[in-house]
Amino acid sequence: MPAALPVPLYRAAQVREIENAAIQRHGVSAELLMERAGRAAWDAFRATWPNAERVSIVCGSGNNGGDGYVFAQHALDHGRKVRIIALTAPHLLRGVALAAADKILGRGITLQSMSAGALETADVVIDAVFGIGLDREVGGLWRQAIESMNTSRKPILAIDIPSGLNADSGRIMGAAVHASATVTYLGLKVGLYVGEGPDFAGRVLFSDLDAPQGACEGVVASALRIDLDQFRDRLGRRRRAAHKGEFGHVLVIGGDHGFAGAARLAGEAAARIGSGLVSIATRPEHAFAISAARPELMAHGIGSASQLGPLLGRATVVAIGPGIGQSDWAQGILGRVLESSLPLVVDADALNLLARDPCRRENWIITPHPGEAARLLSLTAAEVQADRLRAVDALQSRFGGVVVLKGCGTVIGDGGGPPALCDQGNPGMASGGTGDVLCGVIAGLVAQGLDRSTAAKLGVCLHAAAGDACAVRGERGMLASDLIAELRPLANP
Numbered sequence: 001m002p003a004a005l006p007v008p009l010y011r012a013a014q015v016r017e018i019e020n021a022a023i024q025r026h027g028v029s030a031e032l033l034m035e036r037a038g039r040a041a042w043d044a045f046r047a048t049w050p051n052a053e054r055v056s057i058v059c060g061s062g063n064n065g066g067d068g069y070v071f072a073q074h075a076l077d078h079g080r081k082v083r084i085i086a087l088t089a090p091h092l093l094r095g096v097a098l099a100a101a102d103k104i105l106g107r108g109i110t111l112q113s114m115s116a117g118a119l120e121t122a123d124v125v126i127d128a129v130f131g132i133g134l135d136r137e138v139g140g141l142w143r144q145a146i147e148s149m150n151t152s153r154k155p156i157l158a159i160d161i162p163s164g165l166n167a168d169s170g171r172i173m174g175a176a177v178h179a180s181a182t183v184t185y186l187g188l189k190v191g192l193y194v195g196e197g198p199d200f201a202g203r204v205l206f207s208d209l210d211a212p213q214g215a216c217e218g219v220v221a222s223a224l225r226i227d228l229d230q231f232r233d234r235l236g237r238r239r240r241a242a243h244k245g246e247f248g249h250v251l252v253i254g255g256d257h258g259f260a261g262a263a264r265l266a267g268e269a270a271a272r273i274g275s276g277l278v279s280i281a282t283r284p285e286h287a288f289a290i291s292a293a294r295p296e297l298m299a300h301g302i303g304s305a306s307q308l309g310p311l312l313g314r315a316t317v318v319a320i321g322p323g324i325g326q327s328d329w330a331q332g333i334l335g336r337v338l339e340s341s342l343p344l345v346v347d348a349d350a351l352n353l354l355a356r357d358p359c360r361r362e363n364w365i366i367t368p369h370p371g372e373a374a375r376l377l378s379l380t381a382a383e384v385q386a387d388r389l390r391a392v393d394a395l396q397s398r399f400g401g402v403v404v405l406k407g408c409g410t411v412i413g414d415g416g417g418p419p420a421l422c423d424q425g426n427p428g429m430a431s432g433g434t435g436d437v438l439c440g441v442i443a444g445l446v447a448q449g450l451d452r453s454t455a456a457k458l459g460v461c462l463h464a465a466a467g468d469a470c471a472v473r474g475e476r477g478m479l480a481s482d483l484i485a486e487l488r489p490l491a492n493p
Helices: 014-023 029-046 062-076 095-105 138-150 197-201 228-234 262-270 284-293 305-314 330-340 349-356 368-375 382-384 389-398 434-448 454-471 479-488
Strands: 009-010 054-059 080-086 123-126 156-159 181-185 203-207 223-226 250-254 275-282 299-300 317-322 345-346 363-368 400-404 412-414 420-422
Touching: 009 014, 014 029, 029 062, 029 095, 029 156, 029 228, 054 062, 054 382, 062 080, 062 095, 062 156, 123 400, 123 420, 156 228, 203 317, 203 389, 228 454, 250 262, 250 305, 262 275, 262 284, 262 434, 262 479, 275 305, 275 363, 284 299, 305 330, 317 330, 317 412, 317 434, 330 349, 345 434, 349 368, 363 454, 368 382, 368 389, 382 389, 389 400, 389 412, 400 454, 412 454, 412 479, 420 454, 434 479
Parallel strands: 054 080, 054 123, 123 156, 156 181, 181 203, 223 420, 250 275, 250 317, 275 299, 317 345, 345 363, 363 400
Antiparallel strands: 009 223, 400 412, 412 420
16 A cells, blocks of 8 residues: 655655665566556555546556556456556567566457547546656647546546656646646655646655665655644743743834735734744834734834834844835845844845845845745746755855745755755635745744744744645635634644
């Protein structure tokens, strides 16, 4: 049966290293690995669609197609009605894939070509077209096959990775199978968790194919999956004699004309996550409204950077950027904050200002979305999304500190090893203000004494978990302020 999902994430080349090590160093034959892969796909199929009787298997020309032929053997053994659609004639196959095809042909199965209506009778379709080695745009017969699977409106189980999905970036290579579930082998692929991966992979299942543990030795993961359960021990009970001074003082700076709500969201998130005190420095005309709406937030009207001194003197950490804009007022304030030695969380337009006048600092956390990351790196957002892990490395190398690249598959890098990737959260969080909430959450955790890397990772996980709790009532229409109500129970496990 497919196993629990592991923590490490690998690029395609690294998975091939693991496979080669299993074969060459540990003596596991390629034929046995293919047999196990086909069996794991069958187990995933049977567990996911136990009542499905008719299965159509679309097989390509490589080992992924071979896995499909092995799957077909198990389906026949268990009395399923099997149709195999071969995109490549069997005599053109090589190695273990050819051997797997010969076995199925020896059982009297007739291979068919992809044609209109070829998938109509299937209860489930098996995608065994392309594996992780795809490095070109999909076209011709291959693209037609992928589009036929997608338009069949049948549940699809993808073997190893949805065909047409880049295993490293999650980019669609011209066309990709929109799978209901994906059973993947030996190592989780980065591309299943970034870019379009989560939408096209469906539910991800995993099998290590019983490869020896030593096969992974020397292969450093490209990223590590994180979730809230990994950080439960950082949110223990407080001492009975504790006082607010022990839990830090967050200073949120932002809220230019028309954007007071962003600063308030960040401040309230910092308070709800457990910061002892929260102050807000904002435009003078916004201060009263913020304090009136949430009296626990100490809002101060700041007309110029020269007025920040006393507030900085009392702060434990500064969160700068929510709603700050890019005016002369904002630029002056950011310059003053950068003169201080306080730990910082830098977000939103403060990042756009930083892109104009870059500097490096070790005691900050920067939290760009792909557009802001692109400006910081002088790239396009598409280039950032094409390799999110590399973008985080570049940001950390250039700007120092801890980098949180927001988005589907938020990536956190601190320069000290593989970046972390949070695969939680949901599309309902794609609304104005959710980034301000995250900024406040991370700042609130820093204020309570967590190191910057842990605060960033835990903050991302708490934020995602709050979004998922909200999504129980529906994703569409979720507001950033809805997340704040969910933070308190999550921060008190």
